[in-house]
Amino acid sequence: MQPTITVVGLGSGDADQLTLGVWRRLQEAPSRYVRTEKHPMMGLFREHGLAYESFDSLYERLDSFPDVYDAIASELIRLSLEKGSLLYAVPGHPMVAERTVQLLRERCPEAGVALAVLGGESFLDQAFTRLGFDPIEGFQLLDAAELKPSLIRPELHTVIGQVYDEFTASDVKLTLMETLPDDYPVTIGHALGVAGEERIVSVPLYELDRTPGFGNLSLIWLPRSEDDRLRNRSFERLHEIVGILRSPEGCPWDMEQTHQSIRKNFIEETYEAIEALDNDDPDGMREEFGDVILQVMLHSQMEEETGAFTVYDVIQTLNEKLLFRHPHVFGDSAAGDAREALKNWEQMKAEEKRRKGIDPAAASQLDGIPPELPALMKAYKLQKKAAKVGFDWDEIGPVLDKIQEELGELREAIASKDKEEQAGELGDLLFATVNAARFIDADPEEALSRTNRKFKKRFSYIEEQLRISGRSFDQTDLLEMDRYWEEAKKLP
Secondary structure (H helix, E strand, C coil), rough: CCEEEEEEECCCHHHCCHHHHHHHHHHHHHCCEEECCCCHHHHHHHHCCCEEHHHHHHHCCCCCHHHHHHHHHHHHHHHHHHHEEEEEEEECCCCCCHHHHHHHHHHHHHHHEEEEEEECCCCHHHHHHHCCCHHHHHHEEEEEHCHHHHHCCCCCCEEECCCCCCCHHHHHHHHHHHHCCCCCCEEEECCCCCCCCCCEEEEEEHHHCCCCCCCCEEEEEEECCCHHHHHHCCCCHHHHHHHHHHCCCCCCHHCCCCCCHHHHHHHHHHHHHCCCCCCCCHHHEEEHHHHHHHHHHHHHHHHHHHHCCCCCHHHHHHHHHHHHHCCHHCCCEEEEEEEEHHHHHHHHHHHHHHHHHHHHCCCCCCCCCCCCCCCCHHHHHHHHHHHHHCCCCCHHHHHHHHHHHHHHHHHHHHHHHHHHHHHHHHHHHHEEEEEHHHHHCCCCHHHHHHHHHHHHHHHHHHHHHHCCCCHHHHHHHHEEEEEHHHHCCCCC
């Protein structure tokens, strides 16, 4: 006869809610095991003389809940093979927040053990009744041990189970505070539906872990909210707003735009975000980063309207790229420092090309640089790619000599008064200067931006001094401006 494990649910704790079928199985079973005897139904067992063994000792002996659940499942399978059949009783419903039953469902077929699961009242039944909400309005059940900010959706009723103690409640509070206001109303339910033990308390979020009484029968309920402040923190709301703006009922200007018509906006918004970065301006960053994201959303929405792809496809592609190109984080490779990490990145990029049918060996070493990059940045990237295959000097000396050579050729071009030649020689000089930047590990774009800011600050000092003296630029001369310039150089 095939060994059998029969799993029954003991319900939420009220004996009147125990099903007749489960009660009969409990009485008839030759061997009874319970996950924990810390449950109100154990009194009924003792009252009727039903012998049982619990796995509470594993909770004390093992370091984590996953280890406990794993050990329980393994022991139940071993006992069933030894005894032939047994009954395993769990709190609530066996298929609601009961990891040991999930493990048994996975392992019993391979072990040759039959598994029968009989329902019982879930703690959710009492939550719906005692807390007074209808799950059809939108509902989700989350595990306190696996809670993440990304899972919180304020537009749904949310029940968080497995809140065993104040420490778990504290972790839940900190996670919720990443998404919700500190004073967001939350409801704590203890032993719902159990006469004499039930307690329901509503507190602001920041007091969640300061409320005593957490135990095996505790849960947290977040009532659904239609507060726009919360909705407006979600990516889904942004996607919805952009879709409305582009719809026939939306904004006439947004409806008319194409990829090409707002292409320049993308560039402008990116530079404004860079300015906020350079100014170390958090408020500016928050606003300008949003403007950059808006450009991505608008272009993605245009493609969604044609059926090509959606912004969610964009996100999926990005996530898959990040996972693939970081094997030292999400795979089996290792990277001891940034150089090794970059090497892994480049190797995975090459592998991506091979999977797309592109032979990296047949491509130019200079491929992959966007043609519209600013010239200074493009020169830097071209030189870095060429250097990777050995087309480079070994030290900076020849680089500086090259700058001198190009400067001489520029002088000659200026003397010739040939504008075309002058522009060409100036380009050569700038290209050589970029090479020097690379040798001293200075990004030329950033270096020039720093100098631009320095120039603007010192020139503003000259303007300020002239304003103080009540004069304008046509009332001064280069000598005086140079004196102010030197003063500005000494300022912090």
